[in-house]
Amino acid sequence: MSEASEHGQKAGxxxxxxxxxxxPDPTTGAVIPPIYATSTYKQDGVGGMRGGYEYSRxxxxxxxxxxxxxxxxxxxxxxxxxxxxxxxEHTLVQALTAPGGHVVIxxxxxxxxxxxxxxxxxxxxxxxxxxxxxxxxxxxxAIRPGETSMIWLETPTNPLLTIGxxxxxxxxxxxxxxxxxxxxxxxxxxxxxxxxLGADVVVHSTTKYCGGHSDVVGGALVVRxxxxxxxxxxxxxxxxxxAGAFDSWLTLRGLKTLGVRMERHCDNxxxxxxxxxxxxxxxxxxxxxxEEHPGHAVASRQMKRYGGIVSFRxxxxxxxxxxxxxxxxxxxxxxxxxxxxxxxEHPGRMTHASVAGTELEVPADLIRLSxxxxxxxxxxxxxxxxxx
Ligand SMILES: Cc1ncc(COP(=O)(O)O)c(C=O)c1O
Numbered sequence: 559m560s561e562a563s564e565h566g567q568k569a570g571x572x573x574x575x576x577x578x579x580x581x582p583d584p585t586t587g588a589v590i591p592p593i594y595a596t597s598t599y600k601q602d603g604v605g606g607m608r609g610g611y612e613y614s615r616x617x618x619x620x621x622x623x624x625x626x627x628x629x630x631x632x633x634x635x636x637x638x639x640x641x642x643x644x645x646x647e648h649t650l651v652q653a654l655t656a657p658g659g660h661v662v663i664x665x666x667x668x669x670x671x672x673x674x675x676x677x678x679x680x681x682x683x684x685x686x687x688x689x690x691x692x693x694x695x696x697x698x699x700a701i702r703p704g705e706t707s708m709i710w711l712e713t714p715t716n717p718l719l720t721i722g723x724x725x726x727x728x729x730x731x732x733x734x735x736x737x738x739x740x741x742x743x744x745x746x747x748x749x750x751x752x753x754x755l756g757a758d759v760v761v762h763s764t765t766k767y768c769g770g771h772s773d774v775v776g777g778a779l780v781v782r783x784x785x786x787x788x789x790x791x792x793x794x795x796x797x798x799x800x801a802g803a804f805d806s807w808l809t810l811r812g813l814k815t816l817g818v819r820m821e822r823h824c825d826n827x828x829x830x831x832x833x834x835x836x837x838x839x840x841x842x843x844x845x846x847x848x849e850e851h852p853g854h855a856v857a858s859r860q861m862k863r864y865g866g867i868v869s870f871r872x873x874x875x876x877x878x879x880x881x882x883x884x885x886x887x888x889x890x891x892x893x894x895x896x897x898x899x900x901x902x903e904h905p906g907r908m909t910h911a912s913v914a915g916t917e918l919e920v921p922a923d924l925i926r927l928s929x930x931x932x933x934x935x936x937x938x939x940x941x942x943x944x945x946x
Contacts, residue, residue: 570819571631571748577626579867591623593807608916616795620743620803624810625778628768631747631813632760635785638794639806644670644742645799646777648678650759651708653793654737654786657683664691664722666715668741669912691715691722691851694730701734709734711757711827712741713750714857716895717869717905717926719844721853728756733767734840737786743767743896748820749862767866767897770819774805796858819898822931823866826900829934830927830941834870839878839945841923844869866925867895869905872945876922879904881946883925888932888940895928900937902927902944 571576580591599611611617621639629637640646651674655661655839663675665688675686689700691711701709701867709731713722726738731738739759740752746767752760762768764776781787794800800811831845846857856865872878882902883891889902893909903909906922911920930936 574630577624578630592839594619621806624806638779639673639801640777641799643777651769653789660685662707663710702840721857724755772897774808823861827929841873842871859946871923882944883942900930
């Protein structure tokens with residue numbers, strides 16, 4: 559189906575999520591894309607490819623359906639699916655930077671992204687400068703004129719939910735002759751569409767909200783500029799870290815319900831925020847939907863709602879934070895986020911243990927919740943019990 563409805567206007571988000579990437583199979587009428595478990599394709603005479611399919615690293619119809627769907631949801635022109643979020647990131651960096659170049663990255667980037675730049679790209683000659691993305695002057699100061707080719711943004715960030723202004727950062731990047739890359743994993747395309755705000759590339763760990771069921775690891779890139787798309791396509795095929803057919807199918811199935819899931823994640827997160835804000839064992843709740851959150855105004859401008867991740871600090875210090883994590887039952891103690899099930903974690907000892915002792919260290923009394931889509935009353939009762 560094209561992205562326009564039969565009346566010519568752009569189809570709504572949920573319609574695109576369900577129909578944009580695939581028309582029912584002409585042979586059988588199958589309404590859901592088959593899992594094309596094939597590595598190669600019969601040619602009708604040498605070079606006579608059917609639909610351009612030659613070999614499944616280069617393209618596979620199940621992956622194509624996913625790539626078209628995510629491009630439609632991000633309001634982009636081309637999408638690319640990878641074996642993981644980090645595979646997408648590495649491919650992008652190889653496609654758009656060169657040795658001797660420089661990128662500006664968030665000073666609170668996802669740890670794996672930071673490790674990619676510091677331990678993989680830097681030894682190959684790509685320099686980086688961390689900057690506070692919520693401070694536009696700090697970003698301007700981090701740019702090396704003539705050298706910086708990319709500004710990398712996550713918004714909201716993990717676990718402190720810092721907000722970066724996509725429109726303002728796109729303008730800063732473009733003034734410097736650089737591109738703005740936005741990791742849209744936490745918001746998902748349902749809540750925020752960075753390309754419509756001037757960003758050049760969107761990155762996803764589709765492992766999170768896009769897949770949404772904690773059953774598949776994957777990544778994606780989406781762009782509007784077709785020249786950039788060609789460079790990414792070349793590197794996707796040359797590096798080969800592509801999404802397999804089964805993983806593509808699972809991710810596609812998840813994307814079809816992204817809109818309804820995100821509404822429920824947000825509803826439940828708002829209930830959790832309200833509950834935590836009134837609890838005496840809680841000293842601070844961090845959520846961009848709260849007026850006191852420093853990024854609230856920007857988040858209100860660029861996000862539809864404020865997402866399913868809630869962080870909070872407990873009055874009783876680190877031991878109490880660990881105890882709460884251990885006592886929770888409906889909230890499962892686990893890393894990752896964005897699935898249907900609620901998760902609880904202690905960033906200081908779990909996802910962010912590697913930054914302990916650095917300026918990126920997170921408070922020891924901090925707890926991060928990935929609020930799932932269970933019955934909200936059960937989530938509140940569980941937190942109440944866990945907080946003692
Ligand atoms: C914001 C963000 N970006 C990228 C990644 C990396 O994605 P993956 O784990 O799918 O490689 C993650 C993983 O947690 C993430 O949270």
